[in-house]
Amino acid sequence: MNDLVSFFTDRTPHMVEELRQMVLLESPTNSKPHVDKLSEFVGATCQSLGAEVTVYPRAEVGDLRVATWNNDAPGKPILLVTHLDTVWPVGTISKMPLREEGGLLYGPGVLDMKSGVVIALEAIRGLRERGELPHRPIWIFFNSDEETASVYSRDLLCEKAAQAGLVLVMEPAAEGEALKTWRKGIGLFKIHTRGRASHAGQAPEAGINAVIEAAHQALYLHSLNDYQNGTSVSVTTVHGGIATNVIPPEALIEVDVRFLKAAEAARISAAIQSLTPVVPGASLTVEGCIDRGPMERNEQMIAAFQQTQRIAQSIGLELREDGSGGASDGNFTAAMGITTLDGLGAGGIGLHAAHEQVQIASLPRRAALLAKVLIDWQHPAG
Numbered sequence: 001m002n003d004l005v006s007f008f009t010d011r012t013p014h015m016v017e018e019l020r021q022m023v024l025l026e027s028p029t030n031s032k033p034h035v036d037k038l039s040e041f042v043g044a045t046c047q048s049l050g051a052e053v054t055v056y057p058r059a060e061v062g063d064l065r066v067a068t069w070n071n072d073a074p075g076k077p078i079l080l081v082t083h084l085d086t087v088w089p090v091g092t093i094s095k096m097p098l099r100e101e102g103g104l105l106y107g108p109g110v111l112d113m114k115s116g117v118v119i120a121l122e123a124i125r126g127l128r129e130r131g132e133l134p135h136r137p138i139w140i141f142f143n144s145d146e147e148t149a150s151v152y153s154r155d156l157l158c159e160k161a162a163q164a165g166l167v168l169v170m171e172p173a174a175e176g177e178a179l180k181t182w183r184k185g186i187g188l189f190k191i192h193t194r195g196r197a198s199h200a201g202q203a204p205e206a207g208i209n210a211v212i213e214a215a216h217q218a219l220y221l222h223s224l225n226d227y228q229n230g231t232s233v234s235v236t237t238v239h240g241g242i243a244t245n246v247i248p249p250e251a252l253i254e255v256d257v258r259f260l261k262a263a264e265a266a267r268i269s270a271a272i273q274s275l276t277p278v279v280p281g282a283s284l285t286v287e288g289c290i291d292r293g294p295m296e297r298n299e300q301m302i303a304a305f306q307q308t309q310r311i312a313q314s315i316g317l318e319l320r321e322d323g324s325g326g327a328s329d330g331n332f333t334a335a336m337g338i339t340t341l342d343g344l345g346a347g348g349i350g351l352h353a354a355h356e357q358v359q360i361a362s363l364p365r366r367a368a369l370l371a372k373v374l375i376d377w378q379h380p381a382g
Contacts, residue, residue, distance in 0.1 A: 002315040004372060008126055008364035015122050015363045016105060022114040023098050023107040027062070029085040029147045035062025038084050042117060042142060043067070049125055051140075061085070061152050062144030066160060069124065069138045076165030076379055077137035080344075080370075081157065081329050082117045083146035087352050096354060104348075104357045115358045116170030116345030117142075122363075123370040134375050139164070146329055149291065154332055161333040165379040166304070168370070169330040169342040172351065174322035177362055180343035181305050182323035183295040183331055184230065185265055187257035189272050189288035191217055196281065197242070197249040207247025208281040211240040214251035216278040221255055224271055230260030233268060257290070258325055260297075262335070265290045292327055293335030295342065303380070304339050311376050312369055319369070339380070344370055 008015075025038040039062055043053045046067035056064040062085065068077075086109035088096070098107035120140055127133040141160055143153045150157065161167055174180050193214045198207030224233040233255060240251030255272070259265050269290050277284050295301075305321050312319035322343070330342040347362035349355070 002368070004315050005317070005365060005368040007130065008122065008367040008371070011122065011126065012360065012364050015118055015367070016100070016360060018121070019105065019110065019115055019118045019358070020098060022117065023110050024093065026088065026090050026093055027084050027086055027109065028089050029061060029087070029145050031090055032062050034090060035085050035144045039063055039065050039142060039144065042084065042121070045121055046140065049121070049128060056156055058144065058152050064144055064153055064156055065142040067140045067142070069133065070135055071137055073135045073137050075136050077139045077163060078166045078168065078374060078377060079161055079164035080120045080138070080140045080168050080170055081143070081333070082120055082140060082170045083113055083143035083329070084117065085144050085147050086112065087147050096356070100360070103360050105360055106355070106357045108356060111172050111346060111348040111356050111358050112351045113171055113345055115348070115363065116172065119345060119363060119366045119370060120170050122367045123374060126367060127371050127374065132375060138374060143329060150329055150332070154329075157329055158332055158336060161336060161338050164338060166377055167330065167333040167338050167340040168344045168373065169328055169340065170345045171328050171330070171342055172345045173343045173347045173362070173366070174324065176320060177347045177365065178320045178322040178343065179305060179308065179341055180323055180330070181301050181321040181341070182260060182297040183327055183342060184258040184260055184325045185262070185290065185292055185294035185331060185335075186327050187259075187265065187269060187288065187290040189255040189257065189286060191253040191255065191275065191284055191286055193217065193251045193253070193277075193282060193284045195247070195249050195279065198247040200245045200247055204247055208279060209247050210251040210282060211248045213277060213279040213282040213284065214238060214240055214253050217275060217284065218253055220275070221253070221272070224268055226264070229264070231264045231268065232258045260294050262293050262296065265293060292331040295331050295334035295340060297323065300339055301334070304341055307378065308341060308373060311372050314376070315368055315372050317365060317369055
């Protein structure tokens with residue numbers, strides 16, 4: 001076993017204990033006091049590891065924190081992106097108790113993504129103890145509202161990422177502890193159709209059926225799908241009508257759009273924004289937009305993965321790549337053109353599910369990989 005991997009393997013019990021502490025500090029996005037308590041915990045931990053910690057207050061959600069090391073060092077920072085919030089309401093820990101069984105640690109938020117936070121902290125802690133923390137700027141961004149689309153954090157995240165040469169997103173690894181080299185972008189739209197109410201028995205011809213208009217639009221939206229190239233346009237909910245004997249005057253379609261390429265975002269957005277009524281006399285309005293661009297598997301991404309793969313091999317770890325139809329904060333940074341790799345967190349399954357679990361054996365491997373990346377990463381020339 002490589003010395004670095006062996007070092008972190010010996011520290012597995014400490015990592016598990018720190019992860020236990022974090023899981024017990026429940027932190028649903030919608031409870032600012034709880035997220036702030038966890039944020040204060042990790043902030044104090046970073047300070048104990050020699051970091052400068054800056055707090056960015058938020059009234060609506062938990063305060064944001066950025067921990068930095070070696071700010072006087074030359075070169076662009078490596079930015080580690082984490083989030084402290086979970087999808088689990090306060091009290092879930094009593095229904096999904098923290099437990100260890102068969103090499104797995106179960107609990108709300110244990111995988112998504114408190115284990116990623118532990119790995120980030122442990123990599124820095126281990127390098128400091130070994131006297132190997134590189135003289136380069138290293139930053140950790142602690143998000144507090146990632147699970148609700150990073151509404152109150154994305155601007156600060158992008159501001160920090162713009163200064164970085166590499167962004168490492170500590171979201172859970174893909175299957176087999178693979179890195180995520182692509183993520184789909186997301187667009188969310190609502191189409192309101194409007195017609196005219198009329199009695200369905202006495203004067204149906206006097207009405208303008210908003211549900212029929214919505215049906216026409218739904219069929220057109222479905223035709224925009226291009227599954228082969230990774231684009232999906234899904235009509236996910238439809239609401240309409242007021243009574244069984246009334247021609248419906250209003251209807252609503254909600255649409256989920258996913259895409260692998262930025263060009264597809266432009267195509268689909270333009271098509272949806274230019275929708276026109278089909279039923280005579282009907283009208284419609286469109287709300288929504290592209291929420292975030294894709295993390296594309298382009299030449300920049302391929303080069304970044306290949307460098308990371310070589311770094312992994314140097315410590316005896318095999319690394320492969322995968323992707324996800326879901327989004328993360330990595331979508332924001334990758335869309336900015338910043339070199340971004342995702343899925344640096346732990347192995348496990350059950351994100352947002354009652355069986356959420358972390359593979360304990362993955363913790364030291366991922367800490368060793370992250371530590372070695374922090375040491376060996378070479379920013380591309382220029």
